[in-house]
Amino acid sequence: MPLTANDPTRTSWLDIPTHTDFPMQNIPFGVFLTRDDIITIGTRIGDYAIDLGALHQLGYFEGIQLTDDIFLQDSLNDFISDGKKTWRLVRNRISDIFLKDNSKLRDNEEHRKQVLFTLDEIEMQLPVDIGDYTDFYASKEHATNVGSLFRDPENALLPNWLRIPIGYHGRSSSIIPSGTPIRRPIGQTKPGDDGTPGFGPSKLLDFELEMAFITTDTNDLGKRVSVKEAEDYIFGLVLFNDWSARDIQAWEYVPLGPFLGKSFASTISPWIVTLDALESFRTEGPAQEPTPLPYLQQSKKNNFDIHLEAAIQPENGEETVVANSNFKYMYWSMAQQLAHHTVNGCNVRSGDMMGSGTISGPTKDSYGSMLELTWRGQNPLKLNDGSERKFIEDGDTVIMRAHCTRNGLRIGFGECSGKILPAIPF
Amino acid sequence: MPLTANDPTRTSWLDIPTHTDFPMQNIPFGVFLTRDDIITIGTRIGDYAIDLGALHQLGYFEGIQLTDDIFLQDSLNDFISDGKKTWRLVRNRISDIFLKDNSKLRDNEEHRKQVLFTLDEIEMQLPVDIGDYTDFYASKEHATNVGSLFRDPENALLPNWLRIPIGYHGRSSSIIPSGTPIRRPIGQTKPGDDGTPGFGPSKLLDFELEMAFITTDTNDLGKRVSVKEAEDYIFGLVLFNDWSARDIQAWEYVPLGPFLGKSFASTISPWIVTLDALESFRTEGPAQEPTPLPYLQQSKKNNFDIHLEAAIQPENGEETVVANSNFKYMYWSMAQQLAHHTVNGCNVRSGDMMGSGTISGPTKDSYGSMLELTWRGQNPLKLNDGSERKFIEDGDTVIMRAHCTRNGLRIGFGECSGKILPAIPF
Numbered sequence: 079m080p081l082t083a084n085d086p087t088r089t090s091w092l093d094i095p096t097h098t099d100f101p102m103q104n105i106p107f108g109v110f111l112t113r114d115d116i117i118t119i120g121t122r123i124g125d126y127a128i129d130l131g132a133l134h135q136l137g138y139f140e141g142i143q144l145t146d147d148i149f150l151q152d153s154l155n156d157f158i159s160d161g162k163k164t165w166r167l168v169r170n171r172i173s174d175i176f177l178k179d180n181s182k183l184r185d186n187e188e189h190r191k192q193v194l195f196t197l198d199e200i201e202m203q204l205p206v207d208i209g210d211y212t213d214f215y216a217s218k219e220h221a222t223n224v225g226s227l228f229r230d231p232e233n234a235l236l237p238n239w240l241r242i243p244i245g246y247h248g249r250s251s252s253i254i255p256s257g258t259p260i261r262r263p264i265g266q267t268k269p270g271d272d273g274t275p276g277f278g279p280s281k282l283l284d285f286e287l288e289m290a291f292i293t294t295d296t297n298d299l300g301k302r303v304s305v306k307e308a309e310d311y312i313f314g315l316v317l318f319n320d321w322s323a324r325d326i327q328a329w330e331y332v333p334l335g336p337f338l339g340k341s342f343a344s345t346i347s348p349w350i351v352t353l354d355a356l357e358s359f360r361t362e363g364p365a366q367e368p369t370p371l372p373y374l375q376q377s378k379k380n381n382f383d384i385h386l387e388a389a390i391q392p393e394n395g396e397e398t399v400v401a402n403s404n405f406k407y408m409y410w411s412m413a414q415q416l417a418h419h420t421v422n423g424c425n426v427r428s429g430d431m432m433g434s435g436t437i438s439g440p441t442k443d444s445y446g447s448m449l450e451l452t453w454r455g456q457n458p459l460k461l462n463d464g465s466e467r468k469f470i471e472d473g474d475t476v477i478m479r480a481h482c483t484r485n486g487l488r489i490g491f492g493e494c495s496g497k498i499l500p501a502i503p504f
Numbered sequence: 505m506p507l508t509a510n511d512p513t514r515t516s517w518l519d520i521p522t523h524t525d526f527p528m529q530n531i532p533f534g535v536f537l538t539r540d541d542i543i544t545i546g547t548r549i550g551d552y553a554i555d556l557g558a559l560h561q562l563g564y565f566e567g568i569q570l571t572d573d574i575f576l577q578d579s580l581n582d583f584i585s586d587g588k589k590t591w592r593l594v595r596n597r598i599s600d601i602f603l604k605d606n607s608k609l610r611d612n613e614e615h616r617k618q619v620l621f622t623l624d625e626i627e628m629q630l631p632v633d634i635g636d637y638t639d640f641y642a643s644k645e646h647a648t649n650v651g652s653l654f655r656d657p658e659n660a661l662l663p664n665w666l667r668i669p670i671g672y673h674g675r676s677s678s679i680i681p682s683g684t685p686i687r688r689p690i691g692q693t694k695p696g697d698d699g700t701p702g703f704g705p706s707k708l709l710d711f712e713l714e715m716a717f718i719t720t721d722t723n724d725l726g727k728r729v730s731v732k733e734a735e736d737y738i739f740g741l742v743l744f745n746d747w748s749a750r751d752i753q754a755w756e757y758v759p760l761g762p763f764l765g766k767s768f769a770s771t772i773s774p775w776i777v778t779l780d781a782l783e784s785f786r787t788e789g790p791a792q793e794p795t796p797l798p799y800l801q802q803s804k805k806n807n808f809d810i811h812l813e814a815a816i817q818p819e820n821g822e823e824t825v826v827a828n829s830n831f832k833y834m835y836w837s838m839a840q841q842l843a844h845h846t847v848n849g850c851n852v853r854s855g856d857m858m859g860s861g862t863i864s865g866p867t868k869d870s871y872g873s874m875l876e877l878t879w880r881g882q883n884p885l886k887l888n889d890g891s892e893r894k895f896i897e898d899g900d901t902v903i904m905r906a907h908c909t910r911n912g913l914r915i916g917f918g919e920c921s922g923k924i925l926p927a928i929p930f
Contacts, residue, residue, distance in 0.1 A: 209635075210677050215760060229759075236758055241701050242692055246760035247673040247767070251636050251851045252725055261726035263848035266668055266797065275667050277797050299678055299769065300687035300928065326848065329664055333655075334641060334672035335761025341673070341850040343725065371692065371703050373930070422689035422752065423928075424767040425677045502726065502849075504799070 079166045081354055083173035086487045090176040091184040094124035099481055099490020102176065105169045106349035106491075107154055107314070110200040117203065119149040119157065120195075121172055122349055122492075127195040128172070136189055138175055138182075142167045153207040154350065155429040158294045158313045165313065166354060202348035204255050205316070206292055206429040211253060211344075212419060213288075213320060213433040214245040216410040218364065220438040223450040228328065240368060243410035243418045248320075248433070249341035255348045256317075256494045262472060262501040263342035265326035279501035280323035282455075283470045286436040287388045287446030287478055289405050290318040291412050292350055296426035303420050305376045308413035309353060311426070317347035317386075317478050317494035318433050324449055324469070346431075347478070347494035355489050359383045359482040361406050370414070373421055380411035384491075386437060386480045388446065390461060393473030398461040400451060403437050403444045405480070472500045505592045507780055509599035512913045516602040517610040520550035525907055525916020528602065531595045532775035532917075533580055533740070536626040543629065545575040545583065546621075547598055548775055548918075553621040554598070562615055564601055564608075568593045579633040580776065581855040584720045584739045591739065592780060628774035630681045631742070632718055632855040637679060637770075638845060639714075639746060639859040640671040642836040644790065646864040649876045654754065666794060669836035669844045674746075674859070675767035681774045682743075682920045688898060688927040689768035691752035705927035706749035708881075709896045712862040713814045713872030713904055715831050716744040717838050718776055722852035729846050731802045734839035735779060737852070743773040743812075743904050743920035744859050750875055750895070772857075773904070773920035781915050785809045785908040787832050796840070799847055806837035810917075812863060812906045814872065816887060819899030824887040826877060829863050829870045831906070898926045 083105055090102045100106065100122045110120055110127055118131035131149040133139065142164065148157050157164075175183050183189055215221055218235070221244075225234030238244065254260075262283055267276035296311040297303050303311060320340060327339025363381035384405035391397035410418075415432060436446040445451045448469050452458055455468035470476060475497040481490030509531055516528045526532065526548045536546050536553055544557035557575040559565065568590065574583050583590070601609050609615050641647055644661070647670075651660030664670065680686075688709060693702035722737040723729050729737060746766060753765025789807035810831035817823035836844075841858060862872040871877045874895050878884055881894035896902060901923040907916030 210675055237695075238701075238755055238758070241695075242756055244756065244760055244763075246763055247675050249636055249673050249850060250676075251853050251856070252849075254725065261849050264728075265848045269663075269667075273794070275664075275797065277799070299680065302690075302928075323848070330668055330670065331759065331761075332662055332664070333757065333761070334670055335757075335759070337670075337672055338845070338848040338850065342848040368699070371701065373703070419764070422691045422749070422764040422768040423678075423687050424675060424764065427677050430677070502728075 079163055081166065081357060082170040084355065084357060086485065088173060089178045090123060091178050092123055092126055092176055097488060098124050099488065099492050100124055101488065102173060103487060104351060104355050104489050105172050106351045108205045108349045109152060109154065109203040111203065112195060113199040117152045119151060119154060123176055125197055127197060127200045129193050129195065132192045136192065139168065139171055142171060152203065153429065154205050155207050158292065159428040161294060162310055165352060169352060169354060202255055204253065205348055205350050208250045208253055208431045209427050209429050211248040211250045211431045212245050213248045213435060214243055214410065214415050215435040216243055216408045216415065217435055217437045218409040219407065219440055220436040220446060220450065223438060223445065227449060227454050243415045245415065246335045248344065252341055253344045253346060256345055256496070258345065259497045259499050260321060260343040261499050263323050263326065263338070264501050264504065265323060265338050266329055267325040268329045275329065280325055282324035283498060284322045284324050284448045285388060285470060285476045286320035286322055287386055287401055287403055288318040288320050288434045288436055289315050289384065289480065290346060290431050290433040291315050293416070293426050293428065293430045293432065295428045296416065297420050299425040300423040302423060303417060305374060305413045305417040308416040311416065312353050312412060314350040314352040316350055317480050317491045319345040319476060319478055319494055319496060320433060321345065345494055345496040347491050349492055351489065351491055356382050356482065358484055363406065363411055364409050373417060374414050376411060376413060380413045381406045381408060384480050384482050387478065389477045390467060391475040391477060392461060392463055392465060395463040397477060400459055401444065401446055403439045403446050405437060407437055407439050408434055470498055472498055474498050505589055507592065507783060508596040510781065510783060512911065514599060515604045516549060517604050518549055518552055518602055523914060524550050525914065525918050526550055527914065528599060529913060530777060530781050530915050531598050532777045534631045534775045535578060535580065535629040537629065538621060539625040543578045545577060545580060549602055551623055553623060553626045555619050555621065558618045562618065565594065565597060568597060578629065579855065580631050581633050584718065585854040587720060588736055591778060595778060595780060628681055630679065631774055631776050634676045634679055634857045635853050635855050637674040637676045637857045638671050639674045639861060640669055640836065640841050641861040642669055642834045642841065643861055643863045644835040645833065645866055646862040646872060646876065649864060649871065653875060653880050669841045671841065672761045674770070678767055679770045679772060682771055682922070684771065685923045685925050686747060686769040687925050689749050689752065689764070690927050690930065691749065691764050692755055693751040694755045701755065706751055708750035709924060710748045710750050710874045711814060711896060711902045712746035712748055713812055713827055713829055714744040714746050714860045714862055715741050715810070715906065716772060716857050716859040717741050719842070719852050719854065719856045719858065721854045722842065723846050725851040726849040728849060729843060731800060731839045731843040734842040737842065738779050738838060740776040740778040742776055743906050743917045745771040745902060745904055745920055745922060746859060747771065771920055771922040773917050775918055777915065777917055782808050782908065784910060789832065789837055790835050799843060800840050802837060802839060806839045807832045807834060810906050810908050813904065815903045816893060817901040817903060818887060818889055818891060821889040823903060826885055827870065827872055829865045829872050831863060833863055833865045834860055896924055898924055900924050
């Protein structure tokens with residue numbers, strides 16, 4: 079199945095801003111509420127949201143095997159279950175519909191009215207019903223930094239880290255779409271001198287700059303997928319802010335891992351950018367030494383060159399970019415993660431989400447969390463408005479962005495943002 | 505709302521075996537496939553499965569506010585969302601329908617044919633669509649034993665354990681109903697002398713004797729529930745076998761907790777016994793010293809006296825009961841667990857499941873896992889057929905049972921069983 083939609087020479091009859099994250103070659107998938115308060119599956123080109131439910135009802139997907147209501151749903155799960163071939167057919171067809179010389183929709187005002195929305199007319203929703211969410215810990219720099227800060231700088235990287243794509247199960251219920259405000263969490267923290275644990279609003283509220291991939295139905299219970307097959311089961315990626323309360327986390331996480339320090343909220347960008355759209359941004363990952371066990375070995379470029387940034391915007395203030403990182407720093411690729419996740423027979427379903435873990439690069443300005451950027455508050459960051467930050471304060475909005483560029487083509491993810499509201503008093 | 509259905513003097517026109525787990529006073533909820541291959545929500549009295557979808561269509565729930573299709577679903581989630589008052593009305597009504605002197609269904613053969621099934625005519629399914637599954641670690645004896653075996657006998661209980669109901673997120677997708685066979689998982693284990701991790705079928709496959717509770721919609725994101733309110737949001741309990749591959753777990757679990765050592769399968773008993781049905785089996789939990797923080801303090805009996813047992817049945821052999829424990833040993837009550845889970849604002853939804861963690865008692869025969877019963881294989885168990893077990897072998901079926909008794913009344917959970925099949929070769 080050719081990736082026609084990726085052709086960089088394709089232009090549209092739609093008016094598309096230059097430098098948009100959403101050119102004709104992106105065609106991501108999402109779920110939104112329309113101006114008529116109807117929920118639908120859609121895509122985005124430039125600054126238009128496009129109602130795929132309406133397009134389908136009007137016959138624009140003729141010839142592709144799709145159930146009548148496949149886009150009239152509040153999640154992409156069923157469409158994702160249709161599999162890679164269908165995703166490609168639909169994405170190519172969308173590209174065709176908006177191609178400069180295709181007059182069918184272009185010259186039908188009645189249809190255009192039903193199909194096209196400006197961004198202020200819609201409200202983005204969570205794109206998938208996330209059954210299980212797993213978070214990996216796949217950046218070597220991040221694992222090393224955290225190991226130094228939480229445990230022992232001399233043995234920062236634990237012995238299993240270079241052998242296993244370390245991951246853990248996260249909380250699905252509290253995953254929210256970009257723009258949803260977040261209450262500062264309350265919880266227990268390490269005891270003071272009298273032995274009684276601290277209790278109250280987190281004082282060390284942090285973001286984690288991550289990406290996450292969304293899977294289709296991958297394997298039945300007891301079966302597994304190989305690294306080679308794994309990408310066939312990955313629908314696409316979103317930006318992901320794995321909000322973390324470091325003081326709650328530090329007290330609770332031994333021996334069973336992070337729990338309430340993470341589960342109060344996790345924010346994703348609402349448009350799923352398909353793996354297909356990212357095809358031309360493949361790159362080598364970091365060298366893997368020691369050589370992974372055979373079931374984790376890979377023979378092609380399974381990393382992706384995606385620039386990532388995180389910014390802090392104080393209440394009523396201008397934003398300051400505080401981190402510049404890249405998805406290519408991931409030591410363990412998505413394909414390795416998915417193969418590892420299923421090696422024990424664990425079944426993976428449509429709509430499951432797997433986070434990368436914080437993506438930190440080699441330089442101090444490429445660290446993906448305040449914990450690392452300020453070295454646990456020792457080196458506060460200066461914001462453009464003159465204020466300083468050790469961690470995230472009430473009223474701050476954290477905004478993440480991601481995009482790839484090559485030969486003038488830019489494929490982006492839009493924003494993943496969330497504002498911190500004060501804790502609800504007890 | 506009176507718990508009429510709990511009245512121990514109530515008897516039925518149905519023929520109910522003595523010593524059944526499912527007397528008139530139980531009335532659990534489950535989902536099954538009927539002889540006509542229709543999926544429905546049902547209950548069980550004695551050895552009869554009762555189709556609540558059919559009962560509702562025939563008008564037996566008149567006067568109770570229920571949507572027409574509330575029982576014609578493949579999960580209890582929507583019914584559970586209806587809330588405690590509705591659960592009680594329905595359970596009381598079911599009790600009325602089968603009450604000795606109530607002739608309405610008793611004398612209507614046509615209706616009885618549509619409503620009543622023998623157990624060999626049905627196939628039990630997973631009772632809920634489990635959104636998130638959390639596993640706690642709430643037995644002090646178990647945490648102490650595991651701490652001794654995996655870490656340091658001198659400091660077996662970590663400093664946070666007496667302060668926090670320690671828990672972690674588990675994998676929902678691989679939760680299966682009793683009777684589903686399980687493939688021995690494959691995975692990485694600790695490196696040998698050459699530094700290369702081991703890889704292959706788990707050699708230390710274990711069970712964990714647990715119970716789990718199912719919640720209704722508890723709180724919106726950012727809100728919390730108190731210990732006092734918590735039980736209003738608990739629908740009921742099931743038996744739970746949290747299968748564990750100790751060798752995979754030991755190598756992977758630092759620092760983010762158990763992952764593939766658990767996610768290959770977890771088995772639950774198919775009938776959810778309501779918290780209401782267990783009301784008369786309340787008991788004090790263990791004394792909590794030091795006193796928990798205020799948000800975890802409780803003023804009533806929040807533990808339940810439920811006898812638990814685990815048995816091993818070798819292929820073609822007779823079973824041997826290897827563990828006798830009790831749900832009352834839980835140090836942290838379900839109410840404390842749910843209050844803790846939401847204290848940070850994490851939202852809990854209908855159909856979420858929370859496991860107790862392995863329930864071990866004070867004596868060596870009350871330990872809830874092979875790891876503890878054989879002290880990591882040092883003291884193999886002798887089975888009735890003369891064979892020995894350090895851990896679980898291929899062909900073994902692990903069967904768990906649970907029941908409460910008081911004044912001749914027995915409320916039970918049926919069985920939670922699973923057979924281990926050999927690993928699928930690579």
